[in-house]
Amino acid sequence: MKAAKVLVVDDELNMRTVLKAMLKKEGYDVVTAADGLQALKFLREEKFAVVATDLKMPGLDGMGLLGRIMQDDPSLPVIILTAYGTVANAVDALKKGAFDYLTKPFEQDELKTVVLKAVKTRLISDSDLSAAIDADPHRIVGASSRMAEIHEIIRKVSPTTTTVLITGETGTGKELIARAIHRSSTRKEQPFIKINCAAIAENLVESELFGYERGAFTGAVTTKPGRFELAHLGTLFLDEVGEIPRDMQVKLLQAIQDQSFERVGGLKTVSVDVRLIAATNLNLLQEVKEGKFREDLFYRLNVFPIHVPPLRERTEDILTLSDYFLEKFNWKLKRSVKGIDAEVRDCFLSYPWPGNIRELEHLLERMVLMAEGPLITMKLVPADITATTREPRPAPMALTEETTGHDVLKSHMEGMERQIIARCLEECGGNVTRAAERLGLSRKGLQLKMIKHQLRKSRE
Ligand SMILES: Nc1ncnc2c1ncn2[C@@H]1O[C@H](COP(=O)(O)OP(=O)(O)OP(=O)(O)O)[C@@H](O)[C@H]1O
Ligand SMILES: [Mg+2]
Known part of the structure; x- marks a missing residue:
């Protein structure tokens, strides 16, 4: 040590x-x-x-x-x-x-x-790991070469004021990375302000972003600064930027380009110095092609792209993260679970983790809480996970032109994803909110996947 x-x-x-x-x-x-x-x-x-x-x-x-x-x-x-x-x-x-x-x-x-x-x-459990968790809840863990690359990118991009666009599926750690960039930048003493563009009603996005003047609308009894203003000298994190309403996109673009804007109901121009980091789990380029996202805004945000791969594409990280979360929840929940059974580890390695790291994190929290013995055993693994991984694996396919030609891996993965979601929905009696929580997905994320896989809400 x-x-x-x-x-x-x-x-x-x-x-x-x-x-x-x-x-x-x-x-x-x-x-x-x-x-x-x-x-x-x-x-x-x-x-x-x-x-x-x-x-x-x-x-x-x-x-x-x-x-x-x-x-x-x-x-x-x-x-x-x-x-x-x-x-x-x-x-x-x-x-x-x-x-x-x-x-x-x-x-x-x-x-x-x-x-x-x-x-x-x-050092509660006398290990370096728990000391590290104790000291830094925002630690980015990962042993894969892709995570090493991401660490390197964070180190390089942090000292600049370049706009960063972080893309990746839900639960892959986009926000964690955005915060890491801010914390290792020269702006770290200044505010990190987040706005979740998907969580705000369409008609409120403008006043949330730019603030409003007293009397701008009924209920505006005082002047209120928006997120841009609050982030002055610091970093503004535009989360789920793909969800920003089309008519706001042009205003956002202007504000980013000019580093100034007017509050709703105001005439005075407010100037700011803000570093932007945006994140999305949509394929923005696709959204641009479909006319849902402005091309000029896309290029303005995509100055420095960081793509975070899903967990199933960096299986080397699964066990490292599992051990990290085990320590974290031992510490947080004051438990002393010693480890994860080999069978469970195997199961983790072959499960596709549609909710990515968030799903793994939630699962370990529940497991640490429920564990009765010194080890996490198969008894604690929920049925939807064992169902996917226990099913006899397809016989290894010969890599012929036919099997490699048409995105075989992708369609295989999608098949698995559909199966997991269907089973989970069934177990939750068709309750989307509950199923989303279990899968470590946002409600909206699950709904999108249900549409993609043509899954119906319940067994009505
Ligand atoms: N590399 C990592 N090491 C440790 N914890 C991680 C890592 N990546 C993600 N997490 C944890 O997983 C959870 C989800 O991460 P985060 O909120 O950053 O994901 P996200 O990509 O923003 O997801 P969403 O698109 O659903 O908003 C968080 O609790 C975060 O701390
Ligand atoms: Mg997020």
Whole structure:
């Protein structure tokens, strides 16, 4: 295991040096900061197991730092270093969530005991993985070469202000990637504002995007900024951009090009500096061909495309993600399921995951919650999954011209998808909302698939 990292915060150079030496001797990796603000900066850049901080410091003091940590990352243990005579303050700090305190001057042994105790609470299951999940709920996990490429793309595109268009099926991680781009950009301190174009009534899209002036319509009692304005200096995430009504597309294009717009009912031009990231699970080019999506807007958004492949096309990621979610839900649900049975793993590998990572994540959450023994066993695998994977596999086909010529794989996959959806709908008594939830699909996503496969809603 890697050495746990400790952040030491003190305005006295002497104290920093002594502490660093003491902690290094115990095998910790140590970073020092001279005040609270510098500490916050380091906390944003790196993951620490423990923070040890002085109370009295210029700028942001120990109490202020503690407050911020309790807000951003409440499970990060903070040890207060207090001078003799200010113990009352330290007790106050404990009430506010500090892990423990040490009175200066302290012995190497005292420090060792407290830090070790703190590190242990941080690494609940004593594994690096749970520490990582604890520290970063937005981690992008994946072992496949395609995910490695996506990581590389995120690294390259983040520092720029280029517009990014993320495409991929539902549940593949588009939003996660959008957030990752923002978090590793120079705008990370500025807002990340999301607007889900599919979730807003058509007549409200304009006021949501651009805001409105007082009196613009009945009910507009105050002027309200829209998402573009809220995202000023930061990132605007246009989710499900393919669903944006046709008549709004031209207004959106204008606002993107000019970085300015008028609020609904307003005459004044509002200028903004916004980085755009858009996402869609539709084939936008197809939508353009069918006349549903403006070509000019498409090209304006598609400056830097990122395609996230469905999970079934990167099977190498299935088990890595399963183990990650197992750890995550063990930690979240305070369970201690040890692993996933080999039969279940096989089953996961051959299931096509129509709801992608979201489906896998939801399934593991349920499994961890329901597990009775130390392992996730086949008993916990829902029927719609075993049904697909247990069915005798088709005899291996000879790769003749005939079998390779006509999208054999695709039609096979589609057949499987249809089967899963049909079975799930049946088990849910035709309830689309419930079936969608089980499949890890949005209601709309499921409805689209039902239309594609000509599946009817229920057995009416
Ligand atoms: N590579 C990954 N590692 C860890 N978790 C992931 C990964 N990809 C997706 N997830 C998780 O899967 C869930 C779905 O991801 P996300 O919401 O980003 O998908 P999406 O592509 O935006 O889906 P939709 O099109 O339905 O909106 C989230 O809980 C996300 O945290
Ligand atoms: Mg999404």
